[in-house]
Amino acid sequence: xxxxxxxxxxxxxxxxxxxxxxxxxxxxxxxxxxxxxxxxxxxxxxxxxxxxxxxxxxxxxxxxxxxxxxxxxxxxxxxxxxxxxxxxxxxxxxxxxxxxxxxxxxxxxxxxxxxxx
Amino acid sequence: xxxxxxxxxxxxxxxxxxxxxxxxxxxxxxxxxxxxxxxxxxxxxxxxxxxxxxxxxxxxxxxxxxxxxxxxxxxxxxxxxxxxxxxxxxxxxxxxxxxxxxxxxxxxx
Numbered sequence: 001x002x003x004x005x006x007x008x009x010x011x012x013x014x015x016x017x018x019x020x021x022x023x024x025x026x027x028x029x030x031x032x033x034x035x036x037x038x039x040x041x042x043x044x045x046x047x048x049x050x051x052x053x054x055x056x057x058x059x060x061x062x063x064x065x066x067x068x069x070x071x072x073x074x075x076x077x078x079x080x081x082x083x084x085x086x087x088x089x090x091x092x093x094x095x096x097x098x099x100x101x102x103x104x105x106x107x108x109x110x111x112x113x114x115x116x117x
Numbered sequence: 118x119x120x121x122x123x124x125x126x127x128x129x130x131x132x133x134x135x136x137x138x139x140x141x142x143x144x145x146x147x148x149x150x151x152x153x154x155x156x157x158x159x160x161x162x163x164x165x166x167x168x169x170x171x172x173x174x175x176x177x178x179x180x181x182x183x184x185x186x187x188x189x190x191x192x193x194x195x196x197x198x199x200x201x202x203x204x205x206x207x208x209x210x211x212x213x214x215x216x217x218x219x220x221x222x223x224x225x226x
Contacts, residue, residue, distance in 0.1 A: 004160070034214070041125070043218040044161070044205070093160050106214065108153075108160035 003027055004096050006109035013084055014117055021079045021112045023094030029074035030096035034106060035067075038091040050077055074098070084116045118143050121208050123217025132226050136193040140206035140217045143187070149209040150182050152191045154202045155219065161205055165191070196224045 003026040013019050023033060032051050036044040048064075050056035050071035058064045066088075068080040077096075081088055091113050095106040123140040130136055138152075148169055153161035167173045170184040179192040189206055201224050206217040 006160075032212075041218070041221075043123075044214075044216040046213065049212065091158075095160075105163065105166070108162065110160045111158065113158065 002107045004030075004094065004107045004109040006094055006112050008112060009110060010113045010115075012115045012117065015085050016083055019081045019084055019114060021081075021092055021094075021114075023077045023079070023096070023109050025075045025096045025098060025107075028096075028098050030077070030098040031074065032097045033071055033077040034095045034097075035069060035077075035079050036093045036095065038093060038111075044093065047079075081114065084114070086116045089114055089116045120144065120147075120210075120215035121206060121217045123206055124220055125218055126220035127223060128220055129223045129225060130196055132196060132198060132224055134196050134224070136191075136196050136200070136222060136224075138191040138193075138204050138206075138220050138222070140189045141187055142189065142208055144210070145184065145187060147208045147210055150180070150189050151207040151209065151214075152178075152180055153205040153207060153216075155205060156202045164204075193222075196222075198224045198226050200224050 005024045007022045035047045038044050047062045048056040048058045050069050052074050056069035071077040093111040095108045097106045121142045151166040152164045154164050155161040165180045167180045170182045173180045177194045181190040203219040203221045205219045208215045
């Protein structure tokens with residue numbers, strides 16, 4: 001149990017386009033989802049925390065108008081990178097916490113590798 | 118000061134060796150400590166978590182917390198090539214998770 005999926009696993013896009021990444025909890029209800037960004041050989045950087053039905057809480061330095069997060073249901077959250085630029089190229093990972101997990105536990109998706117040309 | 122710092126590695130050991138992975142943290146109030154394993158191009162998976170201080174053992178893995186020195190460790194006994202991955206320490210505090218930068222481990226057959 002406690003499986004989180006992400007789609008797409010890899011996306012390549014042109015500069016200036018928008019990209020949507022989906023994060024789904026497959027077998028549990030995710031009351032909270034986290035979005036991370038990971039650079040090569042670097043730590044996971046928390047971008048935002050979203051609770052179902054509420055606006056996401058963004059970390060300092062993360063542009064909320066650029067990284068739009070929607071958590072409209074208990075099984076789905078989306079991250080939209082608007083007007084993507086090459087510096088947005090990174091590995092984006094979501095995680096979820098919910099009905100099957102204790103408050104200090106989270107389950108990660110497999111990640112989405114974004115390359116902006 | 119970062120909440121958690123981790124030895125970057127990489128670490129290369131022969132099969133069967135005992136591996137020691139370490140992190141230090143900044144805030145003595147932190148209580149929940151976790152170790153994740155991340156294979157290349159995959160999301161992290163939880164290996165173990167401990168609360169407060171002491172040891173926790175699960176098969177070949179032992180997690181240790183030393184609150185007096187703000188030091189957390191993961192020991193892997195009888196390491197296997199399948200243990201080759203990046204290991205991330207993490208701390209949970211007030212609805213946030215803080216991650217170390219990860220140590221890349223390579224276990225050579």
